Amino acid sequence: MSASHWILPAPELRPFIDRYWSWEGGSGDALPMMLPGTGAELFFHIGEPFLMGAPGALPDRAPRAHLNYAHDSPLMLVADGAVAFVSVRIRSGALRHLCAQPIAELANAQLDAREIWGIELAELSARLSETADLAARARLLDRWLLGLLAAHKRGHALIDDAALRLYYRHRDTQIDALAGHYRISRRHFERLFKQELGCTPKSFLRTARFHQTVRDLFLAPDSEILGLALDHGYYDQSHFIHEFSAFVGERPTRFFAHARNAHFYAPSLKEAGSGRSPR
The missing domain is CATH 2.60.120.10 (Jelly Rolls)
Incomplete structure (x- = not known):
């Protein structure tokens, strides 16, 4: 075991x-x-x-x-x-x-x-x-x-802030508005973000939305898949199925029928607070 x-x-x-x-x-x-x-x-x-x-x-x-x-x-x-x-x-x-x-x-x-x-x-x-x-x-x-x-x-503390906003507020954060918040052009923001994190802000947001949706489905296996996907900002069922299949290579219903959970999908300690540590 x-x-x-x-x-x-x-x-x-x-x-x-x-x-x-x-x-x-x-x-x-x-x-x-x-x-x-x-x-x-x-x-x-x-x-x-x-x-x-x-x-x-x-x-x-x-x-x-x-x-x-x-x-x-x-x-x-x-x-x-x-x-x-x-x-x-x-x-x-x-x-x-x-x-x-x-x-x-x-x-x-x-x-x-x-x-x-x-x-x-x-x-x-x-x-x-x-x-x-x-x-x-x-x-x-x-x-x-x-x-x-x-x-x-x-340096570039705005990149750390942007990563947090895109990850934890992926449903409500718009990239144009985020660049405007930092008082830089979208083009400059995208160039700086990719230089520091290796991907574009749009790609980062897309991956963050997918990852958090999957994590929440693992943590609440009785949840209705579509409802939870909509809560994370997917437009409709076809949008979620298309994105999920692009990331995983199979449809979500098939994946979750045989998927195993692991600590990769444990609750975020930033969201849950400090939690209890076995120190």
Whole structure:
């Protein structure tokens, strides 16, 4: 039987990191499809890494530590044996503050984290594997991430604000109005947003709406699909089916008939408050 636990990061990191979470299970505890989203997941495997790949493709063994920052494409995760990992859930728009690379180079890719953070990351991965519990691993991750933040935190605070508005207010936010709020042209806003986050504001909003709709459907499985989709700003049933199929490759009724939930779709701690932490 699989088991999942979470813990909050240090207070200084919470604008950038939603949580640390762990998962343990065996080959009989299949992981679900990892759907497109606006944040990122940084995985550290404690045991044998899972397999991952595009739906329908032959999966490959994941690196010992890897970053998934996928806005457009789903990813299948397969546990073919005993699997254990700890993951850093990076908030929407926050990855740019934690690395030196242009974010456009990291989007829609599954990358060996050593290619981004080098030998320091490899040493951290080894120490996490040697550490016994999630609280101790969280302290190691806190120190490392605070160091990254001190080294790489970027300017353009309006991008952080825009990402939050587009994510949490995706139904009511218009891109023209948002650019006007920052007193810049829409063209300049779009160029700056793509430079800093690797996608356009329109693409970000579209993905945020999809991700939150799917998350809410997982968290409230008895909800009526169309009603919840309309609540998130889809125009009608055909609009939601078209968007869902574009992201997932199948219709929503078929997907939810066999889909498995996981911590990828847990409630946002920003929305739920600080919650309870097992520290």
